[in-house]
Amino acid sequence: MSHQRVHDRTMSTSADSTSSLKIMSSRGRKAASTVAGLSALTLLAGCATDAPQDTWKPAGANAQKIQDLQWPVFLTAGIVGVIVMVFIAVCVVKFRDRGQPIPDQAHGKAWLEYLFIAIPAVILAAIAIPTVGVVMALNDTDDTECVINVTGQQWWWEYDYEVGADGTICGYAPSEVSASPIITSGQLVIPADTKVLLRGTSRDVIHSYWIPRLNGKRDMVPGRVHFLRLESDTPGIYAGQCTEFCGLSHANMRMETVVLEPADFQKWLDNELEPYQAPAEGSLAAEGETTFIAQCSRCHQVNGLVDPNNGNLVVSYPDQFVYSGAAPNLTNLMGRNTFAGATWDLLTPECRADVWEANPEEFGDKYLAGVSQDCLNEIDLREWLRNAPAKKPMYADPALLEQSDGKVRGMPYLGLSEDQIDQLIAYLLERK
Amino acid sequence: MFTTGSKLLFGASGASLVGTLLYGILVGGIMGTVGLVSLTAGLIFLAGINAFIRDANVAADEVAQFSGSAAAAPRPASSVWPIGVAVGGVLIALGVVIHAVLTVIGLVVVLAAAAEWLLQGWAEGASSDESHNREVRGRLAYTAEMPVAAAIGLGLIIFMFSRVMLGVPTKSSTIIAFSIVATIVLFGGAMISRARSMSAPKMFGLFSIVSVVLLAGGAVAGLNGEREIEEHHTTAHYAELDKCGEEEISADEHASQTVAGKANSSAEVTLDENGLSFTRPGLNDPQTGVIQLPRSNANNILFRNETSEPRRFIAELAEVEGSPARICTALVEEGGVQLLTINYAAPSFDPAVEESGGYAFVVAGLDDRIEVVVP
Numbered sequence: 062m063s064h065q066r067v068h069d070r071t072m073s074t075s076a077d078s079t080s081s082l083k084i085m086s087s088r089g090r091k092a093a094s095t096v097a098g099l100s101a102l103t104l105l106a107g108c109a110t111d112a113p114q115d116t117w118k119p120a121g122a123n124a125q126k127i128q129d130l131q132w133p134v135f136l137t138a139g140i141v142g143v144i145v146m147v148f149i150a151v152c153v154v155k156f157r158d159r160g161q162p163i164p165d166q167a168h169g170k171a172w173l174e175y176l177f178i179a180i181p182a183v184i185l186a187a188i189a190i191p192t193v194g195v196v197m198a199l200n201d202t203d204d205t206e207c208v209i210n211v212t213g214q215q216w217w218w219e220y221d222y223e224v225g226a227d228g229t230i231c232g233y234a235p236s237e238v239s240a241s242p243i244i245t246s247g248q249l250v251i252p253a254d255t256k257v258l259l260r261g262t263s264r265d266v267i268h269s270y271w272i273p274r275l276n277g278k279r280d281m282v283p284g285r286v287h288f289l290r291l292e293s294d295t296p297g298i299y300a301g302q303c304t305e306f307c308g309l310s311h312a313n314m315r316m317e318t319v320v321l322e323p324a325d326f327q328k329w330l331d332n333e334l335e336p337y338q339a340p341a342e343g344s345l346a347a348e349g350e351t352t353f354i355a356q357c358s359r360c361h362q363v364n365g366l367v368d369p370n371n372g373n374l375v376v377s378y379p380d381q382f383v384y385s386g387a388a389p390n391l392t393n394l395m396g397r398n399t400f401a402g403a404t405w406d407l408l409t410p411e412c413r414a415d416v417w418e419a420n421p422e423e424f425g426d427k428y429l430a431g432v433s434q435d436c437l438n439e440i441d442l443r444e445w446l447r448n449a450p451a452k453k454p455m456y457a458d459p460a461l462l463e464q465s466d467g468k469v470r471g472m473p474y475l476g477l478s479e480d481q482i483d484q485l486i487a488y489l490l491e492r493k
Numbered sequence: 494m495f496t497t498g499s500k501l502l503f504g505a506s507g508a509s510l511v512g513t514l515l516y517g518i519l520v521g522g523i524m525g526t527v528g529l530v531s532l533t534a535g536l537i538f539l540a541g542i543n544a545f546i547r548d549a550n551v552a553a554d555e556v557a558q559f560s561g562s563a564a565a566a567p568r569p570a571s572s573v574w575p576i577g578v579a580v581g582g583v584l585i586a587l588g589v590v591i592h593a594v595l596t597v598i599g600l601v602v603v604l605a606a607a608a609e610w611l612l613q614g615w616a617e618g619a620s621s622d623e624s625h626n627r628e629v630r631g632r633l634a635y636t637a638e639m640p641v642a643a644a645i646g647l648g649l650i651i652f653m654f655s656r657v658m659l660g661v662p663t664k665s666s667t668i669i670a671f672s673i674v675a676t677i678v679l680f681g682g683a684m685i686s687r688a689r690s691m692s693a694p695k696m697f698g699l700f701s702i703v704s705v706v707l708l709a710g711g712a713v714a715g716l717n718g719e720r721e722i723e724e725h726h727t728t729a730h731y732a733e734l735d736k737c738g739e740e741e742i743s744a745d746e747h748a749s750q751t752v753a754g755k756a757n758s759s760a761e762v763t764l765d766e767n768g769l770s771f772t773r774p775g776l777n778d779p780q781t782g783v784i785q786l787p788r789s790n791a792n793n794i795l796f797r798n799e800t801s802e803p804r805r806f807i808a809e810l811a812e813v814e815g816s817p818a819r820i821c822t823a824l825v826e827e828g829g830v831q832l833l834t835i836n837y838a839a840p841s842f843d844p845a846v847e848e849s850g851g852y853a854f855v856v857a858g859l860d861d862r863i864e865v866v867v868p
Contacts, residue, residue: 373844
């Protein structure tokens with residue numbers, strides 16, 4: 062159709078329809094502005110610097126493999142997407158209805174259809190070949206140097222370091238004592254430049270372990286054993302989050318992986334295996350120890366804790382009170398920087414920033430310093446001890462525990478007095 | 494010449510007699526036999542009386558009366574339903590002494606046959622036109638007869654086919670299944686393509702032959718019995734709580750069939766000529782001495798016996814309150830694998846556990862031991 066004909070048809074439209082088109086055009090511009098604004102905001106969000114779970118910043122060999130794959134894939138997808146969008150936009154604008162007659166309808170163009178099949182097929186094949194290679198490479202565990210058991214439960218992660226046949230943990234022998242198993246939670250500590258294999262499972266429902274900067278996701282299914290490799294050559298803390306909906310506090314089930322230089326990992330190991338140090342007699346911490354034994358030790362284990370009243374070793378039995386059968390081991394609570402499923406920091410924001418933003422050379426010392434009195438985030442810890450279910454949604458109401466046989470999922474309300482909380486904080490501050 | 498009523502009663506008498514003989518020979522039992530003999534005698538008596546009085550019709554030699562009587566009306570057409578009623582009656586009687594299900598079936602047969610019989614009798618008197626009468630009957634009866642006949646036919650086909658499949662070896666049954674599916678597909682296609690050129694009698698004949706072959710095959714296979722079907726017990730069936738003594742309970746080399754458990758073992762313990770060793774997922778090198786397992790979690794432990802002697806694998810659990818002292822497999826044959834799922838509630842440093850010797854894996858009759866550490 063010639064331009065002249067289009068022009069003629071346009072000129073022949075009525076004044077009402079012209080007015081209507083103007084209104085619609087105005088609305089269209091507003092909508093386009095809104096979409097453009099939102100798109101710009103979305104794009105700007107990608108420029109955030111404080112993004113600890115950024116998948117585009119790999120910090121290890123496994124994540125780098127994913128990065129090397131996802132860049133060309135996203136680039137290709139982006140180019141294709143832009144081409145398609147531009148093509149659609151051109152068609153929409155250029156061939157929009159101006160009242161012109163419908164053009165001749167022809168059925169198909171064989172060579173064009175074959176081309177449109179061939180191009181996606183070639184692109185998909187080109188993507189599939191390296192994808193399969195990366196998937197297989199990520200599942201290769203033959204050169205594992207360290208195995209750590211990871212167990213998920215509502216709503217925290219437990220890490221269990223095994224003693225190898227050679228008496229070492231991840232190849233590191235304790236300096237002063239013989240090696241014994243280490244159990245911790247919240248923060249997984251691994252040595253740098255070490256091929257670590259996580260052997261994961263779950264105690265209750267399906268969880269998913271994901272440290273975006275170190276590797277992809279891995280579901281942890283009760284009764285099954287799953288593997289995930291982690292490795293990093295850069296000391297630091299790498300954040301992650303459970304990525305399989307696992308109940309009320311799924312969003313509060315976080316985790317962090319701490320990478321330490323070999324020498325620092327050795328120090329961490331030695332510290333973890335140090336014998337229990339009882340608080341000084343008559344101190345507030347000693348009162349806290351008594352309170353801990355009375356209120357907390359039914360579920361939480363502190364290795365080596367002895368009841369001063371009877372001299373018996375205090376052993377926790379969380380399987381009798383907690384649905385998952387486990388509660389975090391608090392032996393070295395202040396040696397890690399988080400609590401309650403790594404949801405809250407034990408460090409104040411300033412001290413936390415000091416550790417998180419430390420350069421790799423200084424990071425080890427700052428992390429191993431643990432939580433001091435000055436750096437303790439007492440506000441959150443106190444709130445937690447005062448009423449844990451109020452701070453983190455959990456199934457801990459005794460009146461609503463029929464389905465779990467009376468056992469809690471999460472930490473219950475203990476009814477602690479402010480004095481008891483003071484005592485407990487003093488006691489826990491010495492657990493590092 | 495026997496009258497219609499006499500046919501029914503003689504048929505019932507014969508069926509009752511056969512039933513009595515079968516019961517007397519195969520089942521025995523005084524009460525049942527006496528009851529069935531009495532039933533047979535009663536039926537024979539009634540049959541004799543009925544034959545003598547010719548269904549209480551007027552004498553046939555009184556022509557004038559005969560021609561004007563109801564008996565002079567056209568004779569009812571031959572019918573199978575009296576036999577059905579008789580068979581149902583016998584089934585009811587047999588069911589009383591053998592199994593209640595037979596009585597129920599007999600009752601259904603009697604009611605169904607009687608209903609059909611009544612319907613047939615009513616239809617035959619509907620008009621003087623026999624074809625119209627048949628059509629009337631068909632309209633009423635086919636709505637019930639066709640679905641029931643189809644269900645019975647389909648049931649028979651499935652049952653007979655299942656007998657054949659259960660009677661032949663596994664591989665043969667697979668071949669037969671695929672052959673039959675292929676035949677149905679090809680045959681069905683051929684029938685569809687030739688539907689217009691094939692006459693109804695030919696079709697009927699073809700289906701009849703197939704049906705007879707299937708029924709015969711099913712009957713033969715049913716009489717021969719099912720093939721030997723191997724039972725795969727799970728290890729839960731074999732694993733014993735606290736009964737790990739000398740008693741002989743053997744599990745063959747296929748004892749463990751819990752695929753999920755085998756695919757998700759916490760450790761695989763192997764007994765060979767060098768003693769006990771274990772491997773953990775992720776680390777394939779065999780280890781000895783001490784194994785560490787998590788607390789409060791299901792640990793699937795696979796035991797593999799590579800020795801020539803049947804061996805029993807035992808997990809010493811320590812005598813802690815609420816748990817057995819030990820759990821063990823059955824005797825595992827050479828090459829056999831069994832799975833134990835163990836949940837350790839208390840840590841191994843629990844004084845109660847330490848006092849009772851701690852957690853360990855052992856094999857009955859051997860000194861080898863793997864200490865289990867539960868942190």
